[in-house]
Amino acid sequence: MIDKRVASTADAVEGVRDGDTVMIGGFGRAGQPVELIDALIEQGASELTIVNNNAGNGDHGLAALLDRGRVRKIICSFPRQSDSWVFDRLYRAGELELELVPQGNLAERIRAAGAGIGGFYTPTGVGTTLAEGKETREFDGRTHALELPIHADFALVSAYRADRWGNLVYRETARNFGPIMCTAARTTVVQVDAVVELGDLDPEAVVTPGLFVDRVVETGERRWLRDGAFVGGVDLAGSPLVPDEPSDEEDAA
Amino acid sequence: MIDKRVASTADAVEGVRDGDTVMIGGFGRAGQPVELIDALIEQGASELTIVNNNAGNGDHGLAALLDRGRVRKIICSFPRQSDSWVFDRLYRAGELELELVPQGNLAERIRAAGAGIGGFYTPTGVGTTLAEGKETREFDGRTHALELPIHADFALVSAYRADRWGNLVYRETARNFGPIMCTAARTTVVQVDAVVELGDLDPEAVVTPGLFVDRVVETGERRWLRDGAFVGGVDLAGSPLVPDEPSDEEDAA
Amino acid sequence: MTTRIDRNALAARIAADIEDGAIVNLGIGAPTLVAEHLPEGAEIILHTENGMLGMGAAPRPGALDPDLINAGKQAVTTVAGASFFHHADSFAMMRGGHLDLCVLGAYQVSQEGDLANWSTGGEGSIPSVGGAMDLAIGAKRVVVMTDLLTRSGESKLVAECAYPLTGVGCVSRVYTDHAVFDVTPEGFAVVETFGDTTVDELRALTGLALTDATTGTAPAAEQTLERSAG
Amino acid sequence: MTTRIDRNALAARIAADIEDGAIVNLGIGAPTLVAEHLPEGAEIILHTENGMLGMGAAPRPGALDPDLINAGKQAVTTVAGASFFHHADSFAMMRGGHLDLCVLGAYQVSQEGDLANWSTGGEGSIPSVGGAMDLAIGAKRVVVMTDLLTRSGESKLVAECAYPLTGVGCVSRVYTDHAVFDVTPEGFAVVETFGDTTVDELRALTGLALTDATTGTAPAAEQTLERSAG
Numbered sequence: 001m002i003d004k005r006v007a008s009t010a011d012a013v014e015g016v017r018d019g020d021t022v023m024i025g026g027f028g029r030a031g032q033p034v035e036l037i038d039a040l041i042e043q044g045a046s047e048l049t050i051v052n053n054n055a056g057n058g059d060h061g062l063a064a065l066l067d068r069g070r071v072r073k074i075i076c077s078f079p080r081q082s083d084s085w086v087f088d089r090l091y092r093a094g095e096l097e098l099e100l101v102p103q104g105n106l107a108e109r110i111r112a113a114g115a116g117i118g119g120f121y122t123p124t125g126v127g128t129t130l131a132e133g134k135e136t137r138e139f140d141g142r143t144h145a146l147e148l149p150i151h152a153d154f155a156l157v158s159a160y161r162a163d164r165w166g167n168l169v170y171r172e173t174a175r176n177f178g179p180i181m182c183t184a185a186r187t188t189v190v191q192v193d194a195v196v197e198l199g200d201l202d203p204e205a206v207v208t209p210g211l212f213v214d215r216v217v218e219t220g221e222r223r224w225l226r227d228g229a230f231v232g233g234v235d236l237a238g239s240p241l242v243p244d245e246p247s248d249e250e251d252a253a
Numbered sequence: 254m255i256d257k258r259v260a261s262t263a264d265a266v267e268g269v270r271d272g273d274t275v276m277i278g279g280f281g282r283a284g285q286p287v288e289l290i291d292a293l294i295e296q297g298a299s300e301l302t303i304v305n306n307n308a309g310n311g312d313h314g315l316a317a318l319l320d321r322g323r324v325r326k327i328i329c330s331f332p333r334q335s336d337s338w339v340f341d342r343l344y345r346a347g348e349l350e351l352e353l354v355p356q357g358n359l360a361e362r363i364r365a366a367g368a369g370i371g372g373f374y375t376p377t378g379v380g381t382t383l384a385e386g387k388e389t390r391e392f393d394g395r396t397h398a399l400e401l402p403i404h405a406d407f408a409l410v411s412a413y414r415a416d417r418w419g420n421l422v423y424r425e426t427a428r429n430f431g432p433i434m435c436t437a438a439r440t441t442v443v444q445v446d447a448v449v450e451l452g453d454l455d456p457e458a459v460v461t462p463g464l465f466v467d468r469v470v471e472t473g474e475r476r477w478l479r480d481g482a483f484v485g486g487v488d489l490a491g492s493p494l495v496p497d498e499p500s501d502e503e504d505a506a
Numbered sequence: 507m508t509t510r511i512d513r514n515a516l517a518a519r520i521a522a523d524i525e526d527g528a529i530v531n532l533g534i535g536a537p538t539l540v541a542e543h544l545p546e547g548a549e550i551i552l553h554t555e556n557g558m559l560g561m562g563a564a565p566r567p568g569a570l571d572p573d574l575i576n577a578g579k580q581a582v583t584t585v586a587g588a589s590f591f592h593h594a595d596s597f598a599m600m601r602g603g604h605l606d607l608c609v610l611g612a613y614q615v616s617q618e619g620d621l622a623n624w625s626t627g628g629e630g631s632i633p634s635v636g637g638a639m640d641l642a643i644g645a646k647r648v649v650v651m652t653d654l655l656t657r658s659g660e661s662k663l664v665a666e667c668a669y670p671l672t673g674v675g676c677v678s679r680v681y682t683d684h685a686v687f688d689v690t691p692e693g694f695a696v697v698e699t700f701g702d703t704t705v706d707e708l709r710a711l712t713g714l715a716l717t718d719a720t721t722g723t724a725p726a727a728e729q730t731l732e733r734s735a736g
Numbered sequence: 737m738t739t740r741i742d743r744n745a746l747a748a749r750i751a752a753d754i755e756d757g758a759i760v761n762l763g764i765g766a767p768t769l770v771a772e773h774l775p776e777g778a779e780i781i782l783h784t785e786n787g788m789l790g791m792g793a794a795p796r797p798g799a800l801d802p803d804l805i806n807a808g809k810q811a812v813t814t815v816a817g818a819s820f821f822h823h824a825d826s827f828a829m830m831r832g833g834h835l836d837l838c839v840l841g842a843y844q845v846s847q848e849g850d851l852a853n854w855s856t857g858g859e860g861s862i863p864s865v866g867g868a869m870d871l872a873i874g875a876k877r878v879v880v881m882t883d884l885l886t887r888s889g890e891s892k893l894v895a896e897c898a899y900p901l902t903g904v905g906c907v908s909r910v911y912t913d914h915a916v917f918d919v920t921p922e923g924f925a926v927v928e929t930f931g932d933t934t935v936d937e938l939r940a941l942t943g944l945a946l947t948d949a950t951t952g953t954a955p956a957a958e959q960t961l962e963r964s965a966g
């Protein structure tokens with residue numbers, strides 16, 4: 001019998017070691033495995049390399065992990081946001097290494113790791129500082145850069161429903177990096193709002209087949225889904241909490 | 254208003270030119286766009302390069318297209334089957350060029366074309382005659398070969414349901430090559446059993462988003478789905494019509 | 507003398523160029539305004555790179571769904587015909603050339619179509635690129651929506667970008683508050699001016715030898731201004 | 737004197753080695769027999785490379801579904817927990833090392849674990865590879881199920897494959913009708929013999945300097961024979 005359910009988030013993150021590479025799902029706060037990150041903070045592993053699209057918001061979740069000094073390096077596409085003060089401070093103090101990757105290359109590198117691809121050629125980033133030093137090559141008259149897969153020791157992912165085999169479905173844009181991160185880690189840990197009976201998920205609609213998942217923990221209904229208290233980067237009026245992009249020091253529009 | 258529906262299979266295959274590369278979905282007979290292939294035969298384009306997992310079965314569908322002398326080259330993984338006599342004859346007569354590709358490399362090369370990847374490194378086939386002459390490279394101590402994308406002028410695909418935007422769902426293992434072929438062609442043509450209203454397909458369960466599809470033709474309920482008359486490579490007792498693989502001239506088991 | 511149009515009018519001008527049925531990604535920031543001016547009755551499908559096609563308008567205040575956001579992390583809705591997918595599939599759509607149009611902001615655009623919109627490269631600045639580089643090279647057509655001048659009055663249209671590039675030779679058209687410019691093998695061509703702006707004035711503002719490709723009274727622009735006023 | 741077991745017994749022997757919870761791909765041909773001998777009560781998930789996990793048994797004769805087939809193009813069924821996916825995702829599972837075990841047929845296996853099972857390279861033969869090369873290099877563990885000898889009595893275990901390779905150094909174990917062999921840095925090791933077969937007889941049949949790694953009475957094999965007989 002296959003039963004990937006574990007009883008607690010503490011059990012779910014058991015075994016993360018100092019120096020591990022940990023992928024964390026989510027785009028902004030949608031799909032961020034909040035409870036698993038909290039458990040990872042409790043668990044205590046340090047010197048981590050984190051793979052996430054962003055580099056933490058506010059004082060919670062990934063930001064709190066950074067704040068505890070547990071992270072050596074971040075691989076991400078969009079670290080700086082209006083509420084990324086924890087990252088900003090550590091980065092400016094030289095206490096955090098940053099590997100900045102264009103978002104699509106980040107996704108494709110994660111997918112490549114899960115798919116057993118040794119490397120691939122992408123046109124994204126060619127001619128920019130982010131492709132400096134990378135090997136380039138022409139295909140069909142267009143210059144491409146060689147990109148390598150990003151493997152992880154652990155992936156922490158938030159999904160919507162799971163069964164005991166680890167089959168997953170997601171909810172709306174909270175899907176984002178989850179399905180590919182599930183494929184790219186040695187141990188994939190998933191938190192879901194609810195576990196359903198085997199056979200309840202439509203085989204045509206399963207997004208992550210169970211073979212990619214090692215542990216499932218049910219974290220229950222998210223209150224903020226109902227009461228709108230946790231609305232990603234927007235306030236209740238829909239105004240962004242993050243500045244327009246690009247808006248580094250100059251107005252890009 | 255976006256309405257990708259066309260009235261007939263003849264309209265669906267309009268514009269295929271001599272010398273075009275045409276991807277045809279299906280694995281054996283599951284997911285084979287039978288009506289579109291018939292329409293392509295009627296349409297008359299020749300000197301075609303066909304991309305399909307197989308090289309035709311019996312006397313119908315792709316086999317009939319071959320039999321009319323319309324195909325110059327086939328890119329596939331598994332041409333020879335017990336009922337591939339049309340292919341066998343033409344190949345032995347030197348009238349058909351064959352590019353044999355391991356099935357997973359075939360799928361990944363099609364995916365790469367749709368995903369804008371210039372080339373990728375795969376371990377599959379390394380050290381075999383099918384990778385002879387290919388550039389190789391070590392990643393993590395394992396030798397990989399460089400594979401290039403396969404683009405097509407047209408893709409002919411069979412799906413289960415579509416809406417007028419071209420969003421698709423498939424049915425069971427008839428999904429096979431459909432979703433990736435839809436992404437890799439200049440013009441993607443899809444036959445479906447039924448077109449449903451926009452909004453009737455669950456956004457979480459759409460397999461091929463409509464932007465990959467150019468034309469949709471409704472070919473109606475497949476009688477053989479109900480009466481079991483068209484059962485892929487098996488007879489009604491479930492015995493294979495194709496020999497075990499491998500069984501070229503020697504018993505591999 | 508009117509020599510500029512405001513952002514809403516500019517967004518409407520851009521929207522008027524978008525064909526029925528187009529698949530469009532609107533970069534975060536000012537380009538998102540374009541969504542509010544899409545032609546009535548047309549079906550234009552909005553892509554958001556965090557994994558959705560068929561993005562709808564902002565939700566009613568009481569109906570926010572934290573799982574349903576756009577690339578700017580703003581709450582959005584879906585329209586009938588929407589679909590969700592993961593990040594690798596979403597960027598495959600881009601990189602594979604399946605989007606018809608992408609509208610981006612810019613720090614600078616060079617006369618060869620190079621785009622700089624992700625970093626000023628300033629000392630101590632923290633770089634953040636997001637999907638900018640993927641968008642810049644991915645869509646079939648990449649256009650820029652921007653003020654012609656920076657706050658300090660410098661032209662964003664330049665001979666060569668001084669800021670770090672986002673993409674090389676990727677921009678085909680620049681919509682500014684003063685005029686619309688096409689990137690051509692001969693450099694920027696003015697295809698339309700707004701208000702009383704003249705091509706000579708634009709040459710003075712940009713310091714570039716602009717080609718005059720305007721066609722007299724620029725009826726499209728007038729029409730658009732009226733529409734945006736209505 | 738019993739020196740061989742039949743295919744069903746061999747399939748049962750292989751099945752007895754498969755752990756509860758394993759993700760397994762059974763190559764077409766004889767390896768599909770393994771599915772009929774999986775341990776009662778264990779959950780072993782069968783992958784078929786044409787796009788399904790959770791493959792079930794053959795359907796009842798009246799209940800064939802032409803859209804639901806396995807890689808051998810035989811009609812199959814699904815079990816609760818099944819999922820469907822497209823070919824690129826299916827082979828990504830393989831290539832990415834997500835399958836625990838793959839059982840394949842063979843023409844030849846070399847003492848370095850090279851596998852030849854797709855082509856005899858004969859004059860006028862038509863090559864067909866299918867997913868054989870992907871399976872050979874993809875699973876965490878690749879084992880072979882085969883008769884030890886060809887119909888003409890030649891050993892399929894060889895010093896070096898004469899037939900075109902499917903994969904290099906990919907096989908870890910070979911289950912034959914005479915014995916079970918492991919591929920080791922020192923060449924083939926006999927880990928278990930069936931019936932009265934001796935390691936010396938196997939050396940004579942294969943012409944190879946086999947290591948004797950059997951452990952006396954080989955209880956596992958006896959047990960398996962009983963089970964397959966029952």
